[in-house]
Ligand SMILES: Nc1ncnc2c1ncn2[C@@H]1O[C@H](COP(=O)(O)OP(=O)(O)OP(=O)(O)O)[C@@H](O)[C@H]1O
């Protein structure tokens with residue numbers, strides 16, 4: 238379906254004809270209604286949405302011109318793609334030239350020192366997407382590696398839970414953006430290295446994601462672990478399972494759904510916060526793209542920002558689906574309805 | 577007197593919102609090895625509490641439990657528990673559920689191959705080898721309970737503790753399970769404590785029936801010796817006057833005398849004499 242939409246030919250005659258003839262070949266009304274529900278209805282909603290958008294947008298006059306409709310946004314996404322391709326070409330040409338130059342140098346004098354420089358062109362829209370994905374991935378990973386064990390410990394030990402619950406409850410509602418200045422200062426103070434493996438801006442963004450993805454995972458893991466059936470815990474006591482076996486064989490499998498609920502919440506929040514953090518701190522990523530376009534203020538800026546908005550939404554959706562797939566793959570209960 | 581399992585002056589008090597609740601008061605029971613005892617009593621009187629204290633899952637406030645003259649104060653596989661709702665790990669297959677227990681109990685004493693065979697052997701005892709790879713959700717309630725029994729038997733426990741093992745089953749499945757249990761019991765001769773609400777089940781399976789008085793502060797009311805020949809057959813027993821007498825005794829206790837656990841009821845003693853049935857005696861009187 239998305240492919241059809243992307244090609245913008247949904248209502249092209251040939252496709253429609255093909256589709257109708259396919260429907261006609263299925264003489265069962267049941268099948269039709271099933272297809273109608275899963276395909277046509279969402280499609281119609283989308284068409285209505287696009288229609289309302291393009292009509293409504295025309296009536297909004299901003300200082301940067303008329304609010305762009307779907308057509309302009311589509312146009313700009315093509316432009317952004319072309320810019321990316323052009324930049325890639327430039328880059329490969331740069332390396333080609335550098336290689337040639339160095340080869341020539343070496344031919345003349347085999348002992349000559351050759352300089353190999355990295356290409357430093359402007360980051361394109363797609364580069365920024367990759368940066369943001371990488372940042373959210375690392376930040377989320379670190380957050381989860383910290384949060385799941387903490388959640389398990391708090392869930393298994395009610396004293397620890399009582400001790401740490403107030404702290405968690407206080408930190409949970411803090412907007413991670415409030416952390417951003419502190420994280421920035423701490424990173425600049427502590428991360429001093431001549432040849433840094435990661436750039437400071439990357440670390441700041443990633444740590445901010447980590448900070449906000451901690452809480453939902455800790456809380457949901459704790460709830461999941463403390464909700465493990467008492468009978469199963471009694472079985473493990475009767476068997477005298479040590480805590481490693483108990484955790485692997487009983488606690489983790491039965492709290493897996495809750496852990497994943499936490500992880501999915503975390504990743505969703507992490508993705509949202511990352512974009513805002515990038516805007517605020519001018520760290521590379523999609524957020525910076527949006528901010529730069531906003532500062533740029535050309536007539537195409539709004540359309541380009543909207544491309545970014547759609548991309549952010551699609552990526553967020555995709556990240557959630559990936560987590561869902563992971564959950565389905567790990568889950569012991571293959572019949573459970575996950576959504 | 578030395579006994580295999582000795583529940584010795586056990587009392588337990590739970591702290592509750594309305595102050596301490598004395599659930600069990602001075603419960604005494606001595607069991608021989610290989611004996612099958614049923615616990616029967618009204619709901620909420622404290623049967624599960626007794627069982628959990630023997631299992632080591634709960635600690636008695638006063639008194640204690642001795643198994644082979646050694647005090648038990650923590651749970652262990654020598655006192656396997658079969659829970660009412662089977663308590664199988666839903667993410668493990670039938671085989672793996674039993675194997676988990678086998679691996680744990682015979683970590684050192686059996687080789688891999690031996691543990692595999694022992695797992696299969698126990699599943700064979702309960703006729704479950706046809707569904708080794710199925711998950712608990714994919715088998716019936718009776719089958720789940722069979723697997724639970726196999727898991728408990730596989731631990732080679734000194735005492736088997738069953739908390740209403742067949743309570744959640746329909747009556748037909750329940751009779752099958754009772755027959756299976758009698759069959760297994762005649763082979764293995766385990767020492768068993770079983771909680772039940774089913775009078776027929778108690779009489780059919782037990783060597784003794786322990787009837788508990790009502791709570792709070794519940795204790796052993798009466799103990800009824802069941803002297804019926806083994807193997808027992810439910811069909812022929814149905815017309816056996818002894819069987820029906822035992823049944824009646826339990827029903828009477830539950831519905832007439834459960835409030836006066838210690839008082840001697842002379843009428844019923846006379847009745848016993850007349851019918852010449854031995855067995856009814858008063859506990860801790
Ligand atoms: N941890 C606890 N804290 C407070 N009260 C408890 C606790 N465990 C059990 N009780 C109380 O002890 C009494 C006996 O409970 P128990 O579960 O042993 O009854 P039971 O005879 O097994 O009942 P049933 O036949 O319904 O299973 C009940 O009144 C119950 O409320």
Ligand SMILES: [Mg+2]
Nearest residue numbers: 623624625739
């Ligand atoms: Mg009970």
